[in-house]
Every structure is written in structure tokens, then in C-alpha cells.
Amino acid sequence: MKIVKVPSSQGSLGKNLGCEKAPDFILKTLFIEKASLKKGIAIDEVKVNPNNIDETNENIEKAQGDIFLGGDHGITYSLFKGFCKNNKNFGLLIFDAHPDSSFYVKSISHEDFVRKLVDDGFLDKKNLVYVGVRKSGKSEINFLKDVKTISVGEVESDLEKVVQELISFFKDFKQFYMSIDIDVLDPSFAPGTGYLEPLGLNMKELVYLISKLKLLKNLKRIDLVEVNPDKDVNLITVKNAAKILHELL
Numbered sequence: 001m002k003i004v005k006v007p008s009s010q011g012s013l014g015k016n017l018g019c020e021k022a023p024d025f026i027l028k029t030l031f032i033e034k035a036s037l038k039k040g041i042a043i044d045e046v047k048v049n050p051n052n053i054d055e056t057n058e059n060i061e062k063a064q065g066d067i068f069l070g071g072d073h074g075i076t077y078s079l080f081k082g083f084c085k086n087n088k089n090f091g092l093l094i095f096d097a098h099p100d101s102s103f104y105v106k107s108i109s110h111e112d113f114v115r116k117l118v119d120d121g122f123l124d125k126k127n128l129v130y131v132g133v134r135k136s137g138k139s140e141i142n143f144l145k146d147v148k149t150i151s152v153g154e155v156e157s158d159l160e161k162v163v164q165e166l167i168s169f170f171k172d173f174k175q176f177y178m179s180i181d182i183d184v185l186d187p188s189f190a191p192g193t194g195y196l197e198p199l200g201l202n203m204k205e206l207v208y209l210i211s212k213l214k215l216l217k218n219l220k221r222i223d224l225v226e227v228n229p230d231k232d233v234n235l236i237t238v239k240n241a242a243k244i245l246h247e248l249l
Contacts, residue, residue: 001249003027004065005045006223010053011074011109016194018230020048022241023069025229029242041249057108067248070225072194073100076179077113081122083177083221091127091176092117093166093213095184095206097197099133101143115143129169131155131162131209132184135197155205163212170213175220178213180206182227182241189240192232203240207247214248222248 005023009016027043046063049055060078068079073096084090094100094114104112117123130149148169155162170176183193186200213219227241 001040001067002042002044002065003245004063004068005043006048006060006063006068006071006075006079007045008048008050008056008060008071008075010048010050010056010072011077011113012072012194013109013111016072016226016228019070019072019194019226019228021229022071022227022238025235025238026069026224026227026241026245029235029238030245066221067245068221068223069245070223070227072109073179073181073225074109074113075225076223077108077116079221079223080117080177080179081120083175084122089124089127089174091129091170091173092123093129093131093170093176093178094181095131095179095201095209096181097132097134097183097200098181098195099130099136099140099144099147100181101140102137127173129166131166132201134199135195152199152201155201155209159205159208163209166209166213167216171216171218173218175218176216177221178210178219178223180210180222180224180244182225182237185240190227190237192228192230192235192237193226194228194231195226203243207244210244210247224248 007020009020047059057078061082101115102112104116125147182190187196189203
């Protein structure tokens with residue numbers, strides 16, 4: 001098992017500076033509470049050039065590993081691009097309060113990376129599923145019309161049904177990728193992030209979903225993003241991110 005740190009907030013458009021510190025905070029918390037996990041886990045780190053986002057993205061795309069700790073959600077563009085090179089039939093599951101599919105202008109950001117993946121031909125919309133989206137911009141509503149989405153309400157009303165729905169959707173892909181934006185959680189569980197949205201998932205729901213999905217042998221790459229220690233309250237978000245990471249190991 002290899003965990004790769006991606007300490008970059010360059011894709012946050014200056015709106016979530018501080019999330020580049022998250023990988024070290026999360027790993028420190030994980031290994032303090034679960035010291036025995038150190039054995040058998042390799043830790044690597046992507047080289048970040050804070051003055052050149054394109055160079056950073058090139059380095060992210062080349063990175064090899066199992067679980068990637070961001071950083072802002074913009075890193076998922078390069079991670080997925082590197083993951084699915086030469087094969088466009090890979091699935092993508094995104095836990096997020098936002099669809100991150102705004103119209104892009106220049107460099108890839110955490111607000112538009114999904115649309116960019118689709119437009120650049122690395123992702124087919126029919127291979128994409130969102131869980132937990134509860135705030136979308138005007139430019140994103142049309143994008144979502146033909147994308148499978150699962151609401152927080154659906155999770156709350158029938159968790160087992162959602163588990164089976166996700167397993168059924170992703171089990172036949174050659175490989176699939178899972179991206180977890182910490183803001184999919186309700187702010188009471190994750191106050192330390194850039195865009196707080198009320199009425200999110202609780203930790204029990206998210207961890208349960210992850211615990212079932214990780215059993216699929218074709219789940220080959222995961223990222224955990226948007227934790228911001230500078231905005232956290234009593235390290236609640238960092239500790240919950242460490243619990244999520246522990247569940248994934």
C-alpha cells in the first residue's frame with residue numbers, strides 16, 4: 001500500500017489556502033492513534049512547484065500510488081488523467097457537496113476539473129457518479145442532467161440500497177477511481193474546509209459506504225481532498241479524515 005501526499009492548494013484559486021498542509025496533519029494523526037499501521041505502508045510525496053501549477057500538474061499525473069492525500073480537489077484532474085491513460089472506460093465516483101463542473105478559463109481548478117476531464121476525453125459522463133451534491137452553480141445544472149447522482153436524502157433514507165446501487169454500477173468496470181471531498185460531510189463533522197454546505201452526510205454513513213466499496217477489487221485509486229487545517233476547529237476535520245484514511249487501508 002502506498003500513500004502519496006499531494007501538498008498543493010494551487011487549484012483552489014486562492015480560496016482554500018492551507019489545504020496543502022493537510023497530508024502531514026492527517027498522517028500524523030493517523031500514526032499517533034494507530035502506530036501499528038506504519039508497518040507495510042509506504043509514504044511518497046509529489047513534488048510541487050508553488051510558482052508553476054502546470055509543472056505541479058505534470059508531476060501529479062506521473063505519480064504512482066494507491067491513496068492520494070490532497071490538497072485541493074483540482075489534483076483529481078491530473079490523477080485521473082494519469083490513471084486512465086489509454087483507456088477511456090474507467091469509472092469515477094465522487095463524494096462531494098459540489099459537482100466541480102463550472103466552465104473553466106485557464107488552469108484546471110477545484111471548481112471545474114470534472115467538466116475538463118469530460119471535455120478532454122478522459123471521462124465519459126455515463127461512467128461518473130456523484131454522491132452528496134447539494135449545491136450547484138447555474139452552469140453546472142445542465143451538466144448534471146445526464147449524470148447519475150445520489151443525494152444525501154437517498155443515503156439517509158436507505159443506506160443499504162445506495163450501497164447496492166453503487167456496487168452494481170461500478171463492479172463491471174475494468175477499474176474505477178474514488179474521490180472523496182471532505183465537504184461531502186456535514187460541517188458538524190468537517191468544519192475545516194473551504195466551502196461549508198449544511199445537511200451533508202454524517203461520518204457513520206460515509207465510512208459505511210467506503211467500507212463496502214473498498215471490497216471491490218477493481219477499485220484501484222482513491223483520493224481524499226479539501227481538508228484545511230488552518231480552518232479546522234479542534235482538529236475535528238483532520239481527525240475524521242484520518243478515520244476515513246484508516247478505513248481505506
